Amino acid sequence: MSDKHDAGGVTTTGHVWDDDLADFANQPPKWWMLGLTTSAIWCVIYFAYYPAVPVSNLQSFFKGLGGWTAIGEMEADQNIVDEVRGKYENKLKDMTPAAILADSDLTEYVTRSGKVLFGDNCAACHGTNGVGAADKQGFIAPILRDDDWLYGGKIDDIYASITGGRQGVMVAHKDVLSAAEIDTLANAVAAGKPTSTPLFAEKGCTACHGPDGKGMAVMGSANLTDSVWRFDGSLEGIKFTIANGVNAGPGSRDAVMPNFTEAGKLSDSEMKKLAVYVYKFGGGQ
Amino acid sequence: MSDETENKEMGTVTTIYHEFESWQVNRGEKTIHAKRMPGFFRTIKNYTQLGLWLPFFLGPYLRWNDKQAILFDIQNRQFHFFSVTVLPQDIWMLSLLLLMAAMTLFATTSVASRVWCGYFCFQTAWTDWFTWIEDKIEGNPAARRKLDDAPLSLDKIKKKGFKHAIWLLLSLLTGISFSVWFVDAPTYWSNLIHLDLPKVGWITLAMFFLGTYFLAGYMREQACFWLCPYARIQGVMGDSQTILPAYDEKRGEPRGKLRRAGETGAPQGDCIDCFQCVQVCPTGVDIRHGSQLGCITCGLCIDACDAIMDKIGKPRGLIRYASLDELAGKPTHKIYQHPRTLVYLTIILLAFSGIVYGLTHLGSMTLRVIPDRQPLFVTMSDGSIQNRYDFKVVNKTDKDLRVKVSAEGGVEGQVLLGGEGFPLTHHGRGTTFTIFVKAPGASVKQEVTPIEFKVEAVEDPSVFATYDSKFNGPKPR
Numbered sequence: 001m002s003d004k005h006d007a008g009g010v011t012t013t014g015h016v017w018d019d020d021l022a023d024f025a026n027q028p029p030k031w032w033m034l035g036l037t038t039s040a041i042w043c044v045i046y047f048a049y050y051p052a053v054p055v056s057n058l059q060s061f062f063k064g065l066g067g068w069t070a071i072g073e074m075e076a077d078q079n080i081v082d083e084v085r086g087k088y089e090n091k092l093k094d095m096t097p098a099a100i101l102a103d104s105d106l107t108e109y110v111t112r113s114g115k116v117l118f119g120d121n122c123a124a125c126h127g128t129n130g131v132g133a134a135d136k137q138g139f140i141a142p143i144l145r146d147d148d149w150l151y152g153g154k155i156d157d158i159y160a161s162i163t164g165g166r167q168g169v170m171v172a173h174k175d176v177l178s179a180a181e182i183d184t185l186a187n188a189v190a191a192g193k194p195t196s197t198p199l200f201a202e203k204g205c206t207a208c209h210g211p212d213g214k215g216m217a218v219m220g221s222a223n224l225t226d227s228v229w230r231f232d233g234s235l236e237g238i239k240f241t242i243a244n245g246v247n248a249g250p251g252s253r254d255a256v257m258p259n260f261t262e263a264g265k266l267s268d269s270e271m272k273k274l275a276v277y278v279y280k281f282g283g284g285q
Numbered sequence: 286m287s288d289e290t291e292n293k294e295m296g297t298v299t300t301i302y303h304e305f306e307s308w309q310v311n312r313g314e315k316t317i318h319a320k321r322m323p324g325f326f327r328t329i330k331n332y333t334q335l336g337l338w339l340p341f342f343l344g345p346y347l348r349w350n351d352k353q354a355i356l357f358d359i360q361n362r363q364f365h366f367f368s369v370t371v372l373p374q375d376i377w378m379l380s381l382l383l384l385m386a387a388m389t390l391f392a393t394t395s396v397a398s399r400v401w402c403g404y405f406c407f408q409t410a411w412t413d414w415f416t417w418i419e420d421k422i423e424g425n426p427a428a429r430r431k432l433d434d435a436p437l438s439l440d441k442i443k444k445k446g447f448k449h450a451i452w453l454l455l456s457l458l459t460g461i462s463f464s465v466w467f468v469d470a471p472t473y474w475s476n477l478i479h480l481d482l483p484k485v486g487w488i489t490l491a492m493f494f495l496g497t498y499f500l501a502g503y504m505r506e507q508a509c510f511w512l513c514p515y516a517r518i519q520g521v522m523g524d525s526q527t528i529l530p531a532y533d534e535k536r537g538e539p540r541g542k543l544r545r546a547g548e549t550g551a552p553q554g555d556c557i558d559c560f561q562c563v564q565v566c567p568t569g570v571d572i573r574h575g576s577q578l579g580c581i582t583c584g585l586c587i588d589a590c591d592a593i594m595d596k597i598g599k600p601r602g603l604i605r606y607a608s609l610d611e612l613a614g615k616p617t618h619k620i621y622q623h624p625r626t627l628v629y630l631t632i633i634l635l636a637f638s639g640i641v642y643g644l645t646h647l648g649s650m651t652l653r654v655i656p657d658r659q660p661l662f663v664t665m666s667d668g669s670i671q672n673r674y675d676f677k678v679v680n681k682t683d684k685d686l687r688v689k690v691s692a693e694g695g696v697e698g699q700v701l702l703g704g705e706g707f708p709l710t711h712h713g714r715g716t717t718f719t720i721f722v723k724a725p726g727a728s729v730k731q732e733v734t735p736i737e738f739k740v741e742a743v744e745d746p747s748v749f750a751t752y753d754s755k756f757n758g759p760k761p762r
Binding site: 131146222280283 | 309657659660663665666667668673721726
């Protein structure tokens with residue numbers, strides 16, 4: 001029997017207990033030794049290939065034979081992304097926002113990257129997704145979702161607003177009009193019929209808001225006949241706006257859209273993307 | 286040899302090895318050279334294996350409407366099955382298919398043990414094929430053993446070299462055939478001949494080429510013993526009512542050499558201990574030890590035993606498909622009295638009807654409408670209420686289609702904007718576009734109004750899809 005089993009001939013560790021129990025002094029299995037050796041070799045290669053060993057002066061470390069760096073890996077990944085985006089970005093450079101809008105593939109690309117840009121640059125005032133961010137004066141900045149545009153809702157108008165910025169202007173009337181006059185005007189505006197009072201024309205409101213009270217896109221004056229309010233649309237709110245004006249010194253309404261070209265934060269392509277993105281909110285004309 | 290003297294001779298430790306002999310299984314230290322014998326189960330096995338090989342090797346070359354009939358196009362995330370295209374959206378059917386496959390396996394195992402292993406398994410089939418080639422080139426098992434032991438000679442090199450060449454060729458063909466289930470076959474062949482496969486293509490080919498060569502050429506029954514999980518779990522699927530190739534111990538024992546006419550001795554069973562059942566076994570087990578891990582229930586031992594019984598004039602069936610109940614002389618049951626099988630069958634039927642439902646209700650277009658959540662609605666300058674919806678249309682036909690968007694329900698006087706140009710939906714992938722619904726403020730009576738959207742192909746109104754959604758408005762004052 002014993003010659004049939006090689007293991008039977010193996011010596012034991014010499015320790016015998018419970019009368020007849022003993023341990024074989026067998027070699028570890030071959031596959032196990034192979035695994036151990038391979039792991040050891042792997043460790044050496046890994047140490048040599050990647051930066052793993054600090055050097056004595058503490059200012060440096062052994063860079064590794066492979067020249068791998070985390071930032072390098074990130075840049076390589078970024079290059080891949082840039083390459084994918086490149087074919088769109090190259091086209092965008094020489095296109096007008098209107099031309100981008102006409103190309104459905106580009107529009108899809110632009111609205112996707114526009115979402116991120118909008119979140120970073122616009123949402124602080126215009127609210128997430130352009131739904132408006134309310135504050136005590138009504139809204140910090142106009143709602144971009146509706147079809148009411150102070151400066152025009154055509155794609156080029158929107159693009160101009162972003163590239164050039166906007167500054168609302170309305171004179172404070174508290175020293176020009178009596179409380180009763182302000183009251184009458186505010187009531188008419190609140191009802192959506194500003195022209196119902198003769199004061200509207202007499203006091204020169206028509207100069208900016210137009211003879212029909214529908215505003216003029218050229219100067220960004222509000223349409224007073226529609227259901228959309230830039231500032232607080234309650235009677236009290238309207239009175240406040242008439243009395244204190246817009247951008248008319250301390251205590252007035254604030255309405256400033258920064259000039260993004262001057263701010264230098266956004267590239268021209270990025271501003272084009274934002275124009276298309278905002279246009280596609282649903283109110284674009 | 287008594288235990289005592291044995292202990293003295295070999296020492297206690299060695300006795301353990303002696304004991305081990307009785308339950309030792311083949312761990313690959315010896316190559317199984319099984320004898321090939323004709324017979325009923327051999328014939329069945331030939332046919333079932335042919336039914337495995339023919340579709341496997343030829344299936345990918347079937348064409349349907351100028352496309353590969355069956356194509357698992359993983360790269361483009363779609364499965365083509367004749368005129369049906371399954372996109373990731375319908376992948377739930379795959380889980381039903383897998384469920385059905387698993388349950389079919391369980392059900393057949395509960396009725397007739399490892400039918401899969403014996404007749405259908407790729408490992409068994411390919412091993413059978415490879416050993417058949419070995420048999421043709423190197424001769425019968427005795428000749429093969431002799432050749433294995435013989436010193437290296439020109440004849441040995443010629444025979445072995447020829448065998449391995451054929452094996453490698455078949456393995457390569459297997460690797461290629463596997464690959465072309467996943468890519469267009471003619472394109473693949475052309476790329477292969479120009480050595481222009483993508484990296485993943487080379488890796489797949491190498492894996493299946495080498496895998497086939499080693500598994501069917503070298504691992505053989507060892508794959509069943511030590512690699513295959515199914516061999517291990519099959520024990521819980523059968524019970525005493527399951528029929529399996531079994532040795533009728535009552536009839537066969539005590540076994541002994543066949544006696545000449547007139548010879549007498551102690552009473553003897555039908556088993557003449559001829560070892561034919563062991564010699565034909567592709568996994569090298571002795572079926573007379575009973576059901577065991579190595580038995581793939583191929584029935585070849587039944588063929589061998591029946592042939593011997595015919596020769597010595599005894600009735601066939603010393604080894605036969607029988608249940609443990611039958612062998613123990615207990616009453617046997619019909620299949621429909623086997624609750625386990627019935628449960629499996631029910632699940633199979635449910636899964637099957639699910640797949641049939643899925644395939645017949647695939648539709649050629651699907652629509653999902655996602656209402657904008659921020660804001661839920663927008664008040665426009667004229668006081669009307671506007672909702673914005675993202676439409677996701679999956680066009681499953683084989684051409685790009687322009688679609689018409691319409692809506693039912695919703696608010697009186699509503700207008701759909703954004704679909705005027707009949708958006709183009711690309712075939713085989715999702716297309717998204719935006720639709721606005723604008724309704725006069727006065728007619729919005731409630732915060733939430735149900736609305737059903739429909740998209741239909743402009744040229745073919747039978748291609749359409751609908752989706753229920755909501756129209757949101759301000760709280761009525």
